[in-house]
Amino acid sequence: MNAAPPSVAATTETHEAPPMLARNVVHFIRVLRGAGLPMSPAQAVDALDALCLVDLARRDDVGAALAALLTSAPDERDIFYAAFDLFWRDPDWEGKLRALLLPKVQGGLPPPRRNNRLADALAARADVQRGTQPPAPREEYEFRAHATFSAEERLRHRDFDTLSADEWRTLRHLIRARRLPLATxxxxxxxxxxxxxxxxxxxxxxxxxxxxxxxxxxxxxxxxxxKPPVVLLLDISGSMSSYSRAVLYYCHALLQSRERLQVFLFGTRLTHATRALRERDPDIALAQLCTQVADWSGGTRIGATLGEFNRRWARRMLSGRATMLLVTDGLDQEATATLAAEMARLHRFAHRVVWLNPLLRYRDFTPKARGVQAMLPHVDAHFPVHNLESLEAFGHSLSVTPLVARASRAPLRTSLQEGARWS
Incomplete structure (x- = not known):
């Protein structure tokens, strides 16, 4: 699969790519297509023609020629050179492939900087090269399973705080596939x-x-x-780490479809995260946020961070009938008077304020915490966000009709009942 390119003389004399090189180039194009790059058979022909005109002994020239032909955006070059190194240069590419596929967990932090699309594409090509075929069943059984559920159906009802690394990757693809555009x-x-x-x-x-x-x-x-603008304030404290990660996947899908969305992260300080989430690969986007945000999985200062947002960003971001989405559990024990004052000020800036609370997954949830009691009077709607089903239900409400305005307080009470029904 990753045989070294042949000598230069054999290529330059005939001006025709050798059969082994042609097969490897075609395999390389298929790997790039599996990694998400827009590849076509015509590009494989152009790549073979270009390799007949460069010195195959100089790997930098070969990589530069293929990159100029096969990539059209800066973010595609990172995937291309990673695939080029693993396919053409590294003799131990299988070992590094296994390292890419192994899940890595670092105490609640976002996933490390790796490219899962490239690992999946190389794994598929490795199976084809070895000629491995799934074993055919010797006997066929026919049975009825009316009460069984698929893995995807079970994942829709699983709490975000209980997902494994493989389930997180599946969840990312489900959010991208089922996300609906926002209403107008x-x-x-x-x-x-x-x-x-x-x-x-x-x-x-x-x-x-x-x-x-x-x-x-x-x-x-x-x-x-x-489409009215949407501003999202996301709590990234220790108690919200898993839920904020799922919401970031959803925000990444919205930004990739060019929705009018601004994302801010807060724990003990405020961070503007919209630019980092515009990265095409969500894993790379979360890895960049991990390096930028110093208070991930730390403490919570909701009142202080809301005050900073109101002073620095509210007038710019909350104009034009903007909707404010606040994703937090409201567990802030310090300066509840400050929290209530900043929530009232935020409510005056925004056209509507919607609170997404993972604590609504509990059927017997009652607002007993002081932070929750300080925030509830200044919220127009209150929805749960603890699993894929609740996230899809909230996304459907955004896509069908704009959320309720501040003139009515009745939806706040009904949303608490819906949270118990979705849990």
């Missing part, structure tokens, strides 16, 4: 339309002048619909 709201602005209830007299008169006084064709204007 009508604005007071109007745009040109082919039909509607608002007649555009100026455009109709202009058309009549060009048509020689014919007023049979009318122009209309319709309201403009746009």
């Amino acid at each position: 709201e009508r604005t007071r602005r109007l745009k040109a339309a082919s039909h509607g209830t608002h007649a555009d007299l100026r455009a109709s008169a202009r058309h009549a002048v060009h048509a020689g006084g014919d007023w049979t064709v009318w122009k209309y204007r319709a309201p403009v619909e746009r």
